[in-house]
Amino acid sequence: MSMEGSDDNRWQSYNTVYTSxxxxxxxxxxxxxxxxVYEMSKGSKYxxxxxxKxxxxxYKVQNMRLHFSNLTHSDLSHYQKIADKRILELEASRDLSRIWLHVDMDAFYAAVETLSNPMLKGMPMAVGSMSMISTANYEARKFGVRSAMPGxxxxxxCPELIFVPVDFKKYTHYSDLTRKVFQRYDPNFIAGSLDEAYLDITEVCRERNVKSEEIAQEIRVGVLEETGLTCSAGVAPNRLLAKVCSDINxxxxxYVLPNDRLAVMTFIxxxxxxxxxxxxxxxxRILKEVFGISTCEQMLDKGSYLSALFSQSTADFFYSVGLGLGKTDSPQVRFRKSISNERTFSASEDxxxxxxxxxxxxxxxxxDMQKEGLHGRTLTLKLKTASFEVRNRAVTLQNYINSSDDILKHASKLLKAELPVSVRLIGLRVSQFSGQKCGATPDPTQKTITNFITSGEANRKNSSFSDVTDHDFVTDTETDLSLDGRHTGQLDSRDPFDGDHSLDVNYQSSTLRKTAGAEKVRTSDNADASSNHSGCTKVLGGSTSFQGKFEGKNVNNGSNLLEDDRPNSCQEMIMLWLDDYKCSLCGAELPPSFVEERLEHSDFHFAELLQKEESSIHQASVPIQRVRSTESIDKANPRSKSCLTRRASIRPLIIFLLESSQSLRCWCSINSTYGRYY
DNA sequence: GCGGATCAC
DNA sequence: TATGGTGATCCGC
Known part of the structure; x- marks a missing residue:
C-alpha cells in the first residue's frame, strides 16, 4: 500500500466535494x-x-481503526447489548401516523434566472462568480459544474459556461410565491432555505380522502402555475425520509414512500x-473506512462498534438512520440564536x-441587529488567515450591546490580540441575545412519543422559546434559518435524531489546535526535523521506553509501575515517523506539522502497550469503570511524580489503565481529557 | 464560556 | 487572478 502516489495519480487523492x-x-x-479540479487547484494556498485537512x-481514521481493532470480545458483547437495547427502544418510538412532504425547487437560482432571461434556456449556465458558483443548471451539470465550485x-x-450574478431579491420573490402554495396545504409548513420546504400533509390527505401522491402532484402543479418553475417532491412518514425521497426523481x-414499516426498511x-x-x-469516510459502513442498513449490523466508539447521541442517530426514523412533529416556534456577517478580501496584514x-x-x-431589535452579549471575531486556517475569538460581556460603536470597540480588542496576522476574511457574530431565557420550560404539547421515550440523561437539554413564528425568519439571504435537521433549534434538539452528529467521537480531542503556542511547538519541531537528515523523525523523547513491545518482552513490570518513580525509564521511545510521515508501528500517516497530534499518537501506542502488559499480567477481568475526572485521580494518587514531564496528566491515564479494565470507552474518555493538557 | 470541526444550503 | 456567507450543533475543554 503506497503512501503517496506519483505525480501522475496524485489527483486521485485530492478529495473534493465536487464529485459526490x-x-x-x-x-x-x-x-x-x-x-x-486538481490541476486547477494544486499548489494554491487553498x-x-x-x-x-x-x-x-x-489520521483520525487511522486512530479510530486502532481503537476499533483493540475491542475485545468482552467489550463487543457488552456494547452489543447496549446497541440492541437502544435499537429496540428506537424501534418502539417509530411513528407512522404522519405524512410528510418535502419540496425542493429544481436548480432554483438558475431556473429563476432563466425565467427572467429566456435566452439562457438550453445553455450551460451558472449563477455565481469566478470565485464561487451558487447553482448550476442541468446543462452545466453535465460538464461536472456544480454549486460550491469556484467559477x-x-x-x-465547460468553456461555454455562462455566468449570471446572484440576485437574492429575485429569488426571494419567487420563493414567496412558492410559499403561498405551500400555505394552502399546511399552514404550519416548515420553510427551509429559499427553495425548500417541509409540509405535513396528513390532514389534507385525510380530509379530502386522497392519496399523498395526488397531493404531491397538486402542489407541484400549483408551484408551476404560480411561478413557472418546476420542483421535485418526496413523500414519507418523516422528514428525514421525505428529504431523501424528493431527490430520487x-x-x-x-417519489412516495408509503407509511409502512416494511416499505421503509426495504427502502433504507x-x-x-x-x-x-x-x-x-x-x-x-469515517463510517466507510473504519467500520465498512456504506449503506443505512449496515448501521444496525455494526451496532456494537458504533456504541463502542461514538457517544450515545451519535450512536442513536446512526441507529435511527438504520431504522429509517426521523422527526414527525411540527415545531411551532423558532428563534434566532446568532447573527453574523463576514467578508472575504485579498489577504492583507495591514x-x-x-x-x-x-x-x-x-x-x-x-x-442588521437593530432591524430585528436584537441585543447580544457574546461577540465572536472570525479570521481566516492567508493560509485558509480559521480562527474564532470570542468575548462575553456584562451588558447587551448592538451599537456599531460597542461592537467595534470589543471587536478591535479581539483583533489586536491576533496581530500581526495576514487574513483573507474577517467575520463578526453576536449571540446570547437578551430576552431569550435559557432553560425555559418547553411546551409539553410538543413532546412527541419519541421525545418521551428517548429523553434520557444523554438527551436532556434546556429548551428555550420565543414567540417568533417560523415565517418571521424568512430573510433575503440565501439561507434562511433552516428547519432541516440540525437547524431546528433547541426545541428539536431534544429529539435524538436531531443535531449535529458529525464526528463527535469520544476522543475528539484530536483536533487541530493552531494556537500561538502550537505554532511555536511546530517551529521547534521543524528545527528538529531539519537537523535530521535521515528521513526519520524520532518522537516522544521523555517517555517510558517503548522498545520492549517490539522485541517481544516487557519493558516494565506492570505491578510496580505505580510505585516506581522511574527516573531511569525516561528513555527515548523507539517510534519513528518513516519518511517523516508514517508511523513505524501502525502505519498511520501524519505530516510533521501535526506536532501535537503526533505526540498524542505516540501516547496512544504507549497506553496500548501498558494495556497489553496489564492484560497479560492480570488476566482477571475487572469491572468497567468510568473515570470521573483526572483531578480526582490526581488526588487519589498524590505521590506519583512521574518523569512524564511533557504533560502531567498522562499519569492518571496510566494509573487508570493499570487499575481498571481494558475498556476502550474509558480509555477514549481519558484520552480526550488529557489530550488538552500541556 | 470558548474554540474547532462538521454540515446544510 | 481566483475557493462564499449565514446559521446551527456537538464536544471537550
Missing part, C-alpha cells in the same frame, strides 16, 4: 472532473489547506448513508486596512 453524487450529474466523467482526516474551475470544465419528479436497506442529511463527506474592514462589518452587523 448530485441530481443531474449521473453521466459525468468523475475522473476527468477530479483531474481538472489546496495546501485542503491537504492539511485531508491528512488530519486520515474559474467551472469555466475550465429530481428534476421535476416525485440499500440506501447510501451519504444520502442522509447530517452525514457529510467526513462522516461518510493593520489599518483590517481595522477599516472591521469597522464596516460592525456597522453592517449593528444595522
Amino acid at each position: 453524487a448530485k441530481a443531474g450529474m449521473e453521466g459525468v466523467d468523475k475522473e476527468k472532473v477530479q483531474r481538472i 489546496f495546501q489547506n485542503e491537504e492539511r 485531508e491528512s488530519f482526516i486520515k 474559474f474551475i467551472a469555466r475550465k470544465l 429530481k428534476p421535476n419528479g416525485q 436497506s440499500s440506501l447510501p448513508i451519504r444520502k442522509i442529511g447530517g452525514i457529510g463527506k467526513v462522516t461518510e 493593520e489599518a486596512l483590517l481595522h477599516k474592514k472591521l469597522a464596516e462589518l460592525a456597522e453592517m452587523l449593528s444595522t
Whole structure:
C-alpha cells in the first residue's frame, strides 16, 4: 500500500466535494472532473489547506481503526447489548401516523434566472462568480459544474459556461410565491432555505380522502402555475425520509414512500448513508473506512462498534438512520440564536486596512441587529488567515450591546490580540441575545412519543422559546434559518435524531489546535526535523521506553509501575515517523506539522502497550469503570511524580489503565481529557 | 464560556 | 487572478 502516489495519480487523492453524487450529474466523467479540479487547484494556498485537512482526516481514521481493532470480545458483547437495547427502544418510538412532504425547487437560482432571461434556456449556465458558483443548471451539470465550485474551475470544465450574478431579491420573490402554495396545504409548513420546504400533509390527505401522491402532484402543479418553475417532491412518514425521497426523481419528479414499516426498511436497506442529511463527506469516510459502513442498513449490523466508539447521541442517530426514523412533529416556534456577517478580501496584514474592514462589518452587523431589535452579549471575531486556517475569538460581556460603536470597540480588542496576522476574511457574530431565557420550560404539547421515550440523561437539554413564528425568519439571504435537521433549534434538539452528529467521537480531542503556542511547538519541531537528515523523525523523547513491545518482552513490570518513580525509564521511545510521515508501528500517516497530534499518537501506542502488559499480567477481568475526572485521580494518587514531564496528566491515564479494565470507552474518555493538557 | 470541526444550503 | 456567507450543533475543554 503506497503512501503517496506519483505525480501522475496524485489527483486521485485530492478529495473534493465536487464529485459526490448530485441530481443531474449521473453521466459525468468523475475522473476527468477530479483531474481538472486538481490541476486547477494544486499548489494554491487553498489546496495546501485542503491537504492539511485531508491528512488530519486520515489520521483520525487511522486512530479510530486502532481503537476499533483493540475491542475485545468482552467489550463487543457488552456494547452489543447496549446497541440492541437502544435499537429496540428506537424501534418502539417509530411513528407512522404522519405524512410528510418535502419540496425542493429544481436548480432554483438558475431556473429563476432563466425565467427572467429566456435566452439562457438550453445553455450551460451558472449563477455565481469566478470565485464561487451558487447553482448550476442541468446543462452545466453535465460538464461536472456544480454549486460550491469556484467559477474559474467551472469555466475550465465547460468553456461555454455562462455566468449570471446572484440576485437574492429575485429569488426571494419567487420563493414567496412558492410559499403561498405551500400555505394552502399546511399552514404550519416548515420553510427551509429559499427553495425548500417541509409540509405535513396528513390532514389534507385525510380530509379530502386522497392519496399523498395526488397531493404531491397538486402542489407541484400549483408551484408551476404560480411561478413557472418546476420542483421535485418526496413523500414519507418523516422528514428525514421525505428529504431523501424528493431527490430520487429530481428534476421535476416525485417519489412516495408509503407509511409502512416494511416499505421503509426495504427502502433504507440499500440506501447510501451519504444520502442522509447530517452525514457529510467526513462522516461518510469515517463510517466507510473504519467500520465498512456504506449503506443505512449496515448501521444496525455494526451496532456494537458504533456504541463502542461514538457517544450515545451519535450512536442513536446512526441507529435511527438504520431504522429509517426521523422527526414527525411540527415545531411551532423558532428563534434566532446568532447573527453574523463576514467578508472575504485579498489577504492583507495591514493593520489599518483590517481595522477599516472591521469597522464596516460592525456597522453592517449593528444595522442588521437593530432591524430585528436584537441585543447580544457574546461577540465572536472570525479570521481566516492567508493560509485558509480559521480562527474564532470570542468575548462575553456584562451588558447587551448592538451599537456599531460597542461592537467595534470589543471587536478591535479581539483583533489586536491576533496581530500581526495576514487574513483573507474577517467575520463578526453576536449571540446570547437578551430576552431569550435559557432553560425555559418547553411546551409539553410538543413532546412527541419519541421525545418521551428517548429523553434520557444523554438527551436532556434546556429548551428555550420565543414567540417568533417560523415565517418571521424568512430573510433575503440565501439561507434562511433552516428547519432541516440540525437547524431546528433547541426545541428539536431534544429529539435524538436531531443535531449535529458529525464526528463527535469520544476522543475528539484530536483536533487541530493552531494556537500561538502550537505554532511555536511546530517551529521547534521543524528545527528538529531539519537537523535530521535521515528521513526519520524520532518522537516522544521523555517517555517510558517503548522498545520492549517490539522485541517481544516487557519493558516494565506492570505491578510496580505505580510505585516506581522511574527516573531511569525516561528513555527515548523507539517510534519513528518513516519518511517523516508514517508511523513505524501502525502505519498511520501524519505530516510533521501535526506536532501535537503526533505526540498524542505516540501516547496512544504507549497506553496500548501498558494495556497489553496489564492484560497479560492480570488476566482477571475487572469491572468497567468510568473515570470521573483526572483531578480526582490526581488526588487519589498524590505521590506519583512521574518523569512524564511533557504533560502531567498522562499519569492518571496510566494509573487508570493499570487499575481498571481494558475498556476502550474509558480509555477514549481519558484520552480526550488529557489530550488538552500541556 | 470558548474554540474547532462538521454540515446544510 | 481566483475557493462564499449565514446559521446551527456537538464536544471537550
